[in-house]
Amino acid sequence: MYYIGVDLGGTNIAAGLFNESGQFIDKNSIPTQSRREAAEILKDLAFLCKGIIEKNKLDLKEVDSIGIGSPGFCDSDNTVVVYSNNLNFHNVNIKEHINRYIDLPVFLDNDANCAAYGENLYGACAGAQHSITVTLGTGIGGGIISNGKIVRGKSGSGGEIGHTTLVFGGEMCTCGRSGCWEAYASATALIRDIKIAAIKNPTSMTYKEIDNDFNKVDAKFAFDMAEMGDPIAQKIVDDYIVYVSEGLANIINIFDPEIVAIGGGVANRGEKIMAPIRELTAKNCFGGILSTKVVTAKLGNDAGIIGAAFLSKL
Amino acid sequence: MYYIGVDLGGTNIAAGLFNESGQFIDKNSIPTQSRREAAEILKDLAFLCKGIIEKNKLDLKEVDSIGIGSPGFCDSDNTVVVYSNNLNFHNVNIKEHINRYIDLPVFLDNDANCAAYGENLYGACAGAQHSITVTLGTGIGGGIISNGKIVRGKSGSGGEIGHTTLVFGGEMCTCGRSGCWEAYASATALIRDIKIAAIKNPTSMTYKEIDNDFNKVDAKFAFDMAEMGDPIAQKIVDDYIVYVSEGLANIINIFDPEIVAIGGGVANRGEKIMAPIRELTAKNCFGGILSTKVVTAKLGNDAGIIGAAFLSKL
Numbered sequence: 001m002y003y004i005g006v007d008l009g010g011t012n013i014a015a016g017l018f019n020e021s022g023q024f025i026d027k028n029s030i031p032t033q034s035r036r037e038a039a040e041i042l043k044d045l046a047f048l049c050k051g052i053i054e055k056n057k058l059d060l061k062e063v064d065s066i067g068i069g070s071p072g073f074c075d076s077d078n079t080v081v082v083y084s085n086n087l088n089f090h091n092v093n094i095k096e097h098i099n100r101y102i103d104l105p106v107f108l109d110n111d112a113n114c115a116a117y118g119e120n121l122y123g124a125c126a127g128a129q130h131s132i133t134v135t136l137g138t139g140i141g142g143g144i145i146s147n148g149k150i151v152r153g154k155s156g157s158g159g160e161i162g163h164t165t166l167v168f169g170g171e172m173c174t175c176g177r178s179g180c181w182e183a184y185a186s187a188t189a190l191i192r193d194i195k196i197a198a199i200k201n202p203t204s205m206t207y208k209e210i211d212n213d214f215n216k217v218d219a220k221f222a223f224d225m226a227e228m229g230d231p232i233a234q235k236i237v238d239d240y241i242v243y244v245s246e247g248l249a250n251i252i253n254i255f256d257p258e259i260v261a262i263g264g265g266v267a268n269r270g271e272k273i274m275a276p277i278r279e280l281t282a283k284n285c286f287g288g289i290l291s292t293k294v295v296t297a298k299l300g301n302d303a304g305i306i307g308a309a310f311l312s313k314l
Numbered sequence: 315m316y317y318i319g320v321d322l323g324g325t326n327i328a329a330g331l332f333n334e335s336g337q338f339i340d341k342n343s344i345p346t347q348s349r350r351e352a353a354e355i356l357k358d359l360a361f362l363c364k365g366i367i368e369k370n371k372l373d374l375k376e377v378d379s380i381g382i383g384s385p386g387f388c389d390s391d392n393t394v395v396v397y398s399n400n401l402n403f404h405n406v407n408i409k410e411h412i413n414r415y416i417d418l419p420v421f422l423d424n425d426a427n428c429a430a431y432g433e434n435l436y437g438a439c440a441g442a443q444h445s446i447t448v449t450l451g452t453g454i455g456g457g458i459i460s461n462g463k464i465v466r467g468k469s470g471s472g473g474e475i476g477h478t479t480l481v482f483g484g485e486m487c488t489c490g491r492s493g494c495w496e497a498y499a500s501a502t503a504l505i506r507d508i509k510i511a512a513i514k515n516p517t518s519m520t521y522k523e524i525d526n527d528f529n530k531v532d533a534k535f536a537f538d539m540a541e542m543g544d545p546i547a548q549k550i551v552d553d554y555i556v557y558v559s560e561g562l563a564n565i566i567n568i569f570d571p572e573i574v575a576i577g578g579g580v581a582n583r584g585e586k587i588m589a590p591i592r593e594l595t596a597k598n599c600f601g602g603i604l605s606t607k608v609v610t611a612k613l614g615n616d617a618g619i620i621g622a623a624f625l626s627k628l
Contacts (some may be wrong), residue, residue: 130468146472146570147463153570154444155605158460163600164564168481168493169440177563177598179482230575243482249491250478254458254568256467284491291469 001060004049004066005309007111010034010086015048016305019054022122026052038089041096048127057270065105068094069114069304074156079108103289107311110305113150114161116143118307124261125297133297135160136244136264138173140182146255149314159246161251166243184243187265194222194236205230219265238266241276248277249284252292316372318363319623320379321425324348324400329362330619331370336436340366352403356411364416376396379419381625382408383618388470393422420626427464430457432621437613438575443453445571445612448475450558450578450623453488454496462567463628473566483605498557501533501579508536508550519544533579555590562591563598566606576613
């Protein structure tokens, strides 16, 4: 049996064909052109899948299902994207649209949950009954597997671990609340904090390196300046690691998972960042012992497609 | 078929007999005398269960199992109490001990999880696939049901929602960390805060009412003083409600449960406390809409026995 997984992104629609053991057999992608109507986008998506099936000379009977990872808020039980800002979808029944063109079972979940499930099946968390994948990017993306199931909650909005208060009365978050973990441990927060530190310290190496071109400041820049020896940048990176670790200890205390996988650019800085995160997380875990593995996510952007492909197995 | 549930407490061992539909048929309890060896305590527990079975003229074949709710850290898979401070148990295999005296399947989970499961089966959260029971007492006890299963995690220490940082760098918690939800939203925290407020305001009604007898200060006292019109106490109660609500919004954002049930003395103050908690929790939920019901727990101290009785059904 074969499985198709689709990452329905704001920029591209990427589809992958997998065999029973999770091996990539083929993949293809097309631009989303996300300003179009849902019907047009999903017609393209269906034909993308059809094309892969035909190219690989498969009979429909050999394909188990099409699984879709979508941004936004998804009602998996009814295969409905309730709302997606990136796609301008409102209550779109994905299955209905796709079944107009291709007669296969269709499964749906949001992209963060698919990525977590992918890592749980074939990535950094393979084999775990309880695992969490945290992506530290523009925001904090979270997907939780507990007792072998995705924690979707009653209406699919479970897993919003980034939107939990860490610093009571702290920085405003994009969600409208203040002090969320995301407002301190996302790459966006790191970028904000290094910019502020530079402005406050106009004689610092970091300020000079920025040279008034604040567009060049990204998370990598912050880490690079710390590594180049600017104590101002080092302080910001140290604080950032504390914030990341505090939030990790929180979710570990709640879920007691076997593994937490961290994705996004931050984790890719390697052990220089991961080692202190692990140490501080351990210090803050209940009992002070970190029996949960904290590792770097393995599958990168493919995690979502792989997870989506095997949604039928849940 | 009949079910036996046991609440193995530090003070008493309480056992209940239930029929298939969760109705209490009989109950009995004995003092734990917790300074004794595990073997002695569990022998008494086994005979307590045996007594109930014999009194109700049941054949062993008519009894499904004995389920035990224990304080401390439990390895449910192996029916081992790994560690319990209240009982002085270390790696005690509950099943082995009980099976010396009575040949029935034995199930184990910690008391907070059993209470949450009890509320989920026959209490305030009946019928929910996703529910959380929070007990605001000396600490914050939490039990989580997600996808119909208890969130135990890999080693049974899941559900420690009280030990998640809410106030970064804040008050010390009993767990050794600072700023935990428990350090702000437990009854203990409320008592600490009303005492401090009184000391800081020696002309206040609250300070006068205490009259240097700080032993009389409990959570009820704080609520009573606020209701009697002391602005000092009202401020403390208002702040307390904010802390409770912030933490509730955090767990709702993570789990998207159908229902959160609140137990302990605080919830029993009724709508005067519950209504503002609901309002503030809504404000802090992702999207600002509270689609999760926030209610008072129903089963009180019986929740744990009922949940324990039906552990075999998980």
